[in-house]
Amino acid sequence: GAGVSQTPSNKVTEKGKYVELRCDPISGHTALYWYRQSLGQGPEFLIYFQGTGAADDSGLPNDRFFAVRPEGSVSTLKIQRTERGDSAVYLCASSLASGSNTGELFFGEGSRLTVL
Amino acid sequence: AQSVAQPEDQVNVAEGNPLTVKCTYSVSGNPYLFWYVQYPNRGLQFLLKYITGDNLVKGSYGFEAEFNKSQTSFHLKKPSALVSDSALYFCAVRDGSNYQLIWGAGTKLIIKP
Numbered sequence: 001g002a003g004v005s006q007t008p009s010n011k012v013t014e015k016g017k018y019v020e021l022r023c024d025p026i027s028g029h030t031a032l033y034w035y036r037q038s039l040g041q042g043p044e045f046l047i048y049f050q051g052t053g054a055a056d057d058s059g060l061p062n063d064r065f066f067a068v069r070p071e072g073s074v075s076t077l078k079i080q081r082t083e084r085g086d087s088a089v090y091l092c093a094s095s096l097a098s099g100s101n102t103g104e105l106f107f108g109e110g111s112r113l114t115v116l
Numbered sequence: 117a118q119s120v121a122q123p124e125d126q127v128n129v130a131e132g133n134p135l136t137v138k139c140t141y142s143v144s145g146n147p148y149l150f151w152y153v154q155y156p157n158r159g160l161q162f163l164l165k166y167i168t169g170d171n172l173v174k175g176s177y178g179f180e181a182e183f184n185k186s187q188t189s190f191h192l193k194k195p196s197a198l199v200s201d202s203a204l205y206f207c208a209v210r211d212g213s214n215y216q217l218i219w220g221a222g223t224k225l226i227i228k229p
Contacts, residue, residue: 004159042120042206042219043160056216091160104150104162105217 002026004108006092012114013082021077021111025094032075033105034067035091043091049075082115089113118143120209122220129197129227137192137223139207147209149190150217151181154204163205166190177201197227 005024013019025032030051035043045059052072060066064082069075079086089112093105119142129135141147151163164175171183181192192205207220 040221042208042221043217044219045216048215093160104165105160107152107159107161109157109159 004092004094004106006090006108006111008111009109010112010114012116014116015082015084017082017115019079019082019113021079021090021113023075023077023092023094023108025073025075025092026106027073029094029096029106030072031095032069033093033095034075034077035093037089037091037110046077046090079113082113084115087113087115118209118211118214118218120207120218120220122205122207122223124223125221126224126226129225131199131227131229132196135194135197135201135225135227137205137207137225139190139192139220140188141190141207141209142188143209143211145211145214147183147188147190147211149181149183150208151175151179151190151192152206152208153177154206154222156203160206163192199227199229201225202227 007022032049034046036046037043047067048056049069052069064080067077089110091110093107095105121140123138149166152160153163154160163179164173166173166183174180179194181190183190204222204224206222208217210217
């Protein structure tokens, strides 16, 4: 499709389990962002990729969270030893240019993670 | 520190009436301002942006926003609301030297027939 694709759309897991969330950005978009959105709040920045490298991972809450983008396209957000507080909607966005661009972000529909 | 405030959790407007969704911001440099809309079970969609130039910017679906530097505001407006405008609206800001967007908490807009 033409838009940002995120899978799975919903994920229910048990506390302590490992989870992977996938993002397929718009073709040709070099910048990719992960955000987390809790109910009643705006998106919270997690990590930004420019190409294959993580240009800024300052938003990752702790070392249980990790993200990769090995070929500069698809990205995977990985969460180890999940906790109930990790429950949220994880949003992926992509854009055409580098971090200095003034253009808009294109968002996927999100992956809703529920940790029981 | 950069911040965005959307002072209203919810705005109720009758269909056909004008609507305003408020946003104020704080940045250290020149602000880049954005409005996004989120429909139920859908991803965030870009509506409009202010980077430089004319203080009144026009965007998708008939929406517009006015940049007011002295009041550090960027309120979203539409002359005549539609029921289909009902959604969650987010204001976001970044300064020119930083790509990170800072987001408001969102305002739920309800348009009643």
